[in-house]
Amino acid sequence: MALLDIKNLTLYIDTGDGTVKALEKVNLSLNEGEIRALVGESGSGKSLMVRCIIGAIPDYWSIKADRITYKGQDLLNMSYEQRRQIMRREIAVVFQEPTSSLDPSVTIGEQLMESIPPEFIDKGWFWEKAKQRKQIAIRLIHQVGIKDHDKYLSAYPHNIPSDVGQKIMIAMALASEPKILICDDSTRGMESTTKTQILRLLMKLNKTKNLAILFVSHDLLAITSVTQSITVLYCGQTVESAKVKSLLKRPLHPYTKALLDSAPSFQMSLPTKSPLKALEGTIPTLQHLPSGCRLGPRCPNARKECVSVPAPRAIQEHIYSCHFPLHLPEKSRRKSIARPLGMQDE
Numbered sequence: 001m002a003l004l005d006i007k008n009l010t011l012y013i014d015t016g017d018g019t020v021k022a023l024e025k026v027n028l029s030l031n032e033g034e035i036r037a038l039v040g041e042s043g044s045g046k047s048l049m050v051r052c053i054i055g056a057i058p059d060y061w062s063i064k065a066d067r068i069t070y071k072g073q074d075l076l077n078m079s080y081e082q083r084r085q086i087m088r089r090e091i092a093v094v095f096q097e098p099t100s101s102l103d104p105s106v107t108i109g110e111q112l113m114e115s116i117p118p119e120f121i122d123k124g125w126f127w128e129k130a131k132q133r134k135q136i137a138i139r140l141i142h143q144v145g146i147k148d149h150d151k152y153l154s155a156y157p158h159n160i161p162s163d164v165g166q167k168i169m170i171a172m173a174l175a176s177e178p179k180i181l182i183c184d185d186s187t188r189g190m191e192s193t194t195k196t197q198i199l200r201l202l203m204k205l206n207k208t209k210n211l212a213i214l215f216v217s218h219d220l221l222a223i224t225s226v227t228q229s230i231t232v233l234y235c236g237q238t239v240e241s242a243k244v245k246s247l248l249k250r251p252l253h254p255y256t257k258a259l260l261d262s263a264p265s266f267q268m269s270l271p272t273k274s275p276l277k278a279l280e281g282t283i284p285t286l287q288h289l290p291s292g293c294r295l296g297p298r299c300p301n302a303r304k305e306c307v308s309v310p311a312p313r314a315i316q317e318h319i320y321s322c323h324f325p326l327h328l329p330e331k332s333r334r335k336s337i338a339r340p341l342g343m344q345d346e
């Protein structure tokens with residue numbers, strides 16, 4: 001059973017011009033100890049998915065889903081208090097631009113100690129509890145690779161470099177010893193050495209603590225070396241999901257192929273100075289969503305059938321949503337070596 005399991009999630013947002021499906025029938029699963037990447041260009045709905053998982057959506061938005069479960073428990077229909085407990089202890093998030101989530105008027109040490117759940121502290125006098133909190137904070141800060149704890153625990157957020165801020169946010173997220181860590185494009189804008197350092201740290205935590213990680217990223221290139229599986233999102237629809245090796249070797253969806261073609265490192269055979277391929281056009285806004293497959297207006301393979309939303313199909317663990325997938329001959333498509341994604345895949 002998957003640790004986190006999302007099936008056919010649709011998110012309705014009122015844009016002022018009417019209600020739109022900002023996410024449409026998206027699927028995502030994360031197993032215990034797994035590292036999965038959720039990738040897609042800017043505006044594809046990655047952060048909206050994170051908000052749906054943690055339940056951080058305004059009352060005037062609405063969600064419909066066949067299921068959103070954590071350890072088999074229905075997140076959508078549980079009480080507010082039950083869901084809050086799960087979010088407080090088991091699922092942690094490091095958001096985009098992490099340091100902006102820190103309070104500028106409070107020291108790093110105080111904020112880190114504050115994030116330690118009270119149940120981790122033994123009973124005793126307040127000075128004993130304070131001492132214990134500090135010891136845990138020091139351990140957490142060492143765990144994320146910061147050695148000079150005195151310097152950073154007493155610092156204010158504006159006094160620390162952004163890579164240290166990022167590590168502090170990870171330390172805070174780890175304070176509750178979660179089962180799942182969601183990193184919402186938190187390495188965006190970092191220079192590559194810092195990015196590599198953070199990704200290595202997360203891989204280490206995955207191995208040593210069996211921490212399941214969902215990397216949300218617009219940068220396919222940066223995460224392929226650290227992730228085991230990838231789910232690709234385009235304009236609020238999940239278009240492909242597979243193990244990294246299978247996805248890189250044989251992308252079945254035209255959008256995934258375009259993402260790979262636009263990244264120089266995946267184009268070994270390309271002579272130097274050759275232009276990189278890219279899909280024409282840009283991702284539509286929520287007010288101008290095409291009907292059916294949302295890649296339609298930009299897709300080189302689009303045909304009239306694409307005005308209907310393609311249902312997900314699977315070849316072993318490789319899942320795609322496209323009427324005319326790449327690499328599959330027409331005949332086998334019709335006979336379908338791929339099966340509709342049924343309950344056995346979920």
Ligand SMILES: Nc1ncnc2c1ncn2[C@@H]1O[C@H](COP(=O)(O)OP(=O)(O)OP(=O)(O)O)[C@@H](O)[C@H]1O
Nearest residue numbers: 013022041042043044045046047048049218285286
């Ligand atoms: N609070 C909101 N109200 C209305 N529309 C929103 C809101 N938040 C996001 N959107 C729209 O939903 C779509 C998806 O946004 P989202 O922030 O999830 O994209 P993203 O994939 O995380 O992009 P990025 O890589 O830039 O972070 C976009 O068209 C965005 O404009």
Ligand code: SF4
Nearest residue numbers: 293296299306322323
């Ligand atoms: S369903 Fe049609 S428009 Fe969508 S990706 Fe496949 S071929 Fe392109």
Ligand SMILES: [Mg+2]
Nearest residue numbers: 046047096185
């Ligand atoms: Mg985002």
